[in-house]
Amino acid sequence: MAGQELDMKMKILLAAKKLFAKNGYDATSVRQICEEAGANVALVSYYFGGKESVFREIFKQFFPNERVNTFFDIEDPLVGVQTVIEEVVWMRNADPQLITMMQMEIITITSRVEQIREVVYPIWKKLKDFLEKGRQDGIFHFDSTESTLMFVLGSIFFYKQREFFELMFTEEKLDTETLIHQTTAYVLNGLGYQNKGE
Secondary structure: OHHHHHHHHHHHHHHHHHHHHHHOOOOOOHHHHHHHHOOOOHHHHHHHOOHHHHHHHHHHHHOOHHHHHHHHHOOOHHHHHHHHHHHHHHHHHHOHHHHHHHHHHHHHOOOOHHHHHHHHHHHHHHHHHHHHHHHHOOOOOOOOHHHHHHHHHHHHHHHHHHHHHHHHOOOOOOOHHHHHHHHHHHHHHHOOOOOOOO
16 A cells, blocks of 8 residues: 555656646646546645645655765865756756756746755855855856856756757757766856866
């Protein structure tokens, strides 16, 4: 029974993630989630206490905290920036629904945006620290740390909107490793990094 219960809880979370990413949180009903999951409507209240708690649980279950937490011990700003890019691009490609869900909430600044801040702010704060330390150490060259942080985040995330530009493109979509490499090269170039080994 415990296994079946866990399976049904996961089906509900997966269904909710899919529908929140497709329609947005407000346009998705508990009934729609349960239809998608093949679950009784009463189970959302029973397992989670309501739709708001389902939203929260999605981040507990699917945000790769263990994976992204690996770079909190990194001190080298170059390695740090490279690692953040790698992990974010990996996550973006591994779970586009979660990223879309987050972006929809951020763009419209909903009441749930605080929950997203709790998850991502420590990461962006660490990235900001890497940028500041890199500038102090003479590795990076830029004027404003805050503007540069926004430029770096834009470079990491905006590629997700490729589908919008698809009619203009003739090249094949990049695999994750190539995308990580190209994004890293682009960001480091923008930070004024010069590889002394070249």
